[in-house]
Amino acid sequence: MRPTRRTVLTATAAAGTAALASAGAAEAAPQGGRPPATAQHPSRELRELLREMDPARVEATVRRLVSFGTRHTLSVQDDPARGIGAARDWLLSELRSYAAVSGGRMTAELQSYIQEPASRIPVATKITNVVATLRGSVTPERVYVVSGHYDSRVTDVMDATSDAPGADDDASGVAVVLELARVMAKRRTAATIVFAAAAGEEQGLYGSTHLAEQLKAAGADVQGMFTNDIVGSSTADDGTKDPYTVRLFAEGVPTSETPEQAAIRRSVGGENDSATRQLARFVRDVADNDATGMHVRMIYRRDRYLRGGDHIPFLERAWPAARFTEPAEDFAHQHQDVRVEDGKQYGDLPRFCDFGYITRVARVNAAALWTLAQAPGTPTGAKILTSALTNSTQLVWTRGTEPDLAGYEIVWRETTAPEWTHVIPAGDVTAFEVDLSKDNVFFGVRAVNTKGLRSPVAFPLPQS
Structure with a gap:
């Protein structure tokens, strides 16, 4: 009845x-x-995973990436100490060291292609993503992706030779990805997680577009994607601090919807209920708590004005995707946070990167990804x-x-x-x-x- x-x-x-x-x-x-009523209490297993997130390792990653001087997409690729090629090789070495203790569940590889001349790419250029895949043991066809971009820039986006240390934008996001891969490599997940350090972001989201295309061609069922872009500092340009908040940008009406599909959604009041908004609410459900020590502030937009991130190619392919970023960007230091001379770093790197804050952002990501991959x-x-x-x-x-x-x-x-x-x-x-x-x-x-x-x-x- x-x-x-x-x-x-x-x-x-x-x-x-x-x-x-x-x-x-x-x-x-x-x-x-x-x-909210849908909140999920962190399990003991998740709390143990979150406690393994190490601020010292996060700091070491940021400092190592800064040490390459510039990581501009058009910079030198065959110098062992400077340029995007040196950064690429170091990242691959790190991810392979994590894969070595995964019991065969994780693999690490370079994902390269030649980008022909295009916007902000004046000559044919090899663009390489560094990718680790932790294969799920129950439903491996179900995939979740987390990324940061390892290329950097100065204010002039075509300057490929000046120092572009990119500590906040986006060594901080790459540090999150590496710490997630390190901690999760030792664990068994039901679904598959892809950890990606993407290149070509500053020139036009080239690396992430290639990554998304490769996943689509493989028939992957991508049920969630997060990019961490500018997650290094909790200090605004006026000096105020908000060290326990991370913004999560999540679009409403999906980028990929046709006008007819969007009209149906509007007719039933679903503008606030896209798959990406549900993914963002899920992050709030599992990561806005004492286990992460963070408040997840949902922003009802795809991204900031005049800018975009590596989640957009995934949105364009009808996959839910969202962007983590710090609570208030300081544009004055975004591309000029420190300089490197003779292998030494000059400038106040801790001012531009709060390593405890980056670690807490990593915990938010970990709570979301771990729960997604086990649920x-x-x-x-x-x-x-x-x-x-x-x-x-x-x-x-x-x-x-x-x-x-x-x-x-x-x-x-x-x-x-x-x-x-x-x-x-x-x-x-x-x-x-x-x-x-x-x-x-x-x-x-x-x-x-x-x-x-x-x-x-x-x-x-x-x-x-």
Whole structure:
């Protein structure tokens, strides 16, 4: 018998309370706010992983990348001590050292191609990404990507010879990627994680575009991508500090949608419910807590004005992707943070890079990636049935293939609420009816495994 509206509302209130309790609601978020109903409490396993993130290693990575003088995409590639080629070779060596202790689960490689003359590329140039892949042991076809770009620049984007140390932009992001790879290499994940140091970002997102194309050609099921770009400092240009906040840029209406698809989304009120927005909410659910020590500030935009990051080629291929960046950029030091002379660094590098802050950003990434790679994948085929005019809501979706899949949950919120506020256990089913009107609230579906780990939410679109 279908439950009445009163029983559903009572059950959802109870479920929301239970979800808050299981998510550790007693632990206030770093900024003092109450976690959303969908929050997931960090497990002991995750806390142990986060404790291994080492500020000293993060600092060593940033300083080593700065030591190459410039890492401009057009700089020398065959000098063992200076230029992007030296940085490339060092990164590969580091990732291979992590892969050596992975029990064969991780591989590291150079991913190169020749970029013919194009915008900001005056001559044919070899562009090389340095990539490590930690293959999943249960659903390896499901892929998550994390990146930083290792190329650098001075204010003149075509100056390939001047020192361009790029400590904040973006040795900081590469340090996050390397620390994630180092810590996760020793662990077994259900899904596959790709750790990438991309080149060509400053010249026009060339390396990340090639990476995305390679994944697409391989038929990878990329269910989430994060780029870490300018995550080195918590100090704004006026000297104020916000050392416990990281911004997460997440677009609304997907870049890849056709005008017709966008019109359907707008007609049902889904502008705030793209797959990328759900991915960003998931990050808040698992990483905005005492285990990371960070507050994740969602920004409802694809990126900053007049700029872009390595997540954009993934968005263009219809994959959810978001950008981490520091709370307030200081443009005065972004490209001129330190200089290098005779192999020595000059300038106040700690002023431009707070290594404790970078480590905390790495913990945010780790909490998100580890949970994504261990939880079930995002539900597919989620629809709201609209063939009948009724005040109840019928939802359907496709069952996942994970062997540890336990079932599904329905989440909902008022149309004006930014976060999911209620959770309804649905069981191991592929259809569920809620005695609430689809006209008045937004719904979502998420998967749960036997360990209690939840997937990102899938937002259902109408099906007549």
